[in-house]
Amino acid sequence: MSTSENVLLREKNDGGYSLSIIAKFQEPFPVSYIIRVTPPHGAQVDFISTLEGFKNIGELLMALYHFAGTKLYPTNAEKLKEVLTADFIKRFAELRKSGKFSV
Numbered sequence: 043m044s045t046s047e048n049v050l051l052r053e054k055n056d057g058g059y060s061l062s063i064i065a066k067f068q069e070p071f072p073v074s075y076i077i078r079v080t081p082p083h084g085a086q087v088d089f090i091s092t093l094e095g096f097k098n099i100g101e102l103l104m105a106l107y108h109f110a111g112t113k114l115y116p117t118n119a120e121k122l123k124e125v126l127t128a129d130f131i132k133r134f135a136e137l138r139k140s141g142k143f144s145v
Contacts, residue, residue, distance in 0.1 A: 044068070059080030102128050108135035 045068040064076040075096065079088040091099070095130040109131045116122045 065087075101132065105132040106136035108138050112138070 044098055045066065047067075049062050050063045050065055051063040052060055053062075059082065060080045062076075062078040062080070064078050066076055067073040074090060077089040077091070078086055079089070103130075105128075
């Protein structure tokens, strides 16, 4: 049986690493989805998750997209470690989407 892969998304960073979302399929098995990290030199690493895991990753990445639009400069690293959590980022992103902020 042959295995096929489709690259759904590939992003490469300035360091030469690439992150790909792959759909891998082989008859008669269901399609599996993989996050693949490929360094500039060396072996690639595949991360296979449940759909719930991908959903959690996706929700955080979408929230981070909205959250990171606001520059954050640390003045107290210990306090920032306490409050800068996935839940905080998600709540802040919802707040940011709900209104317009000005300084």
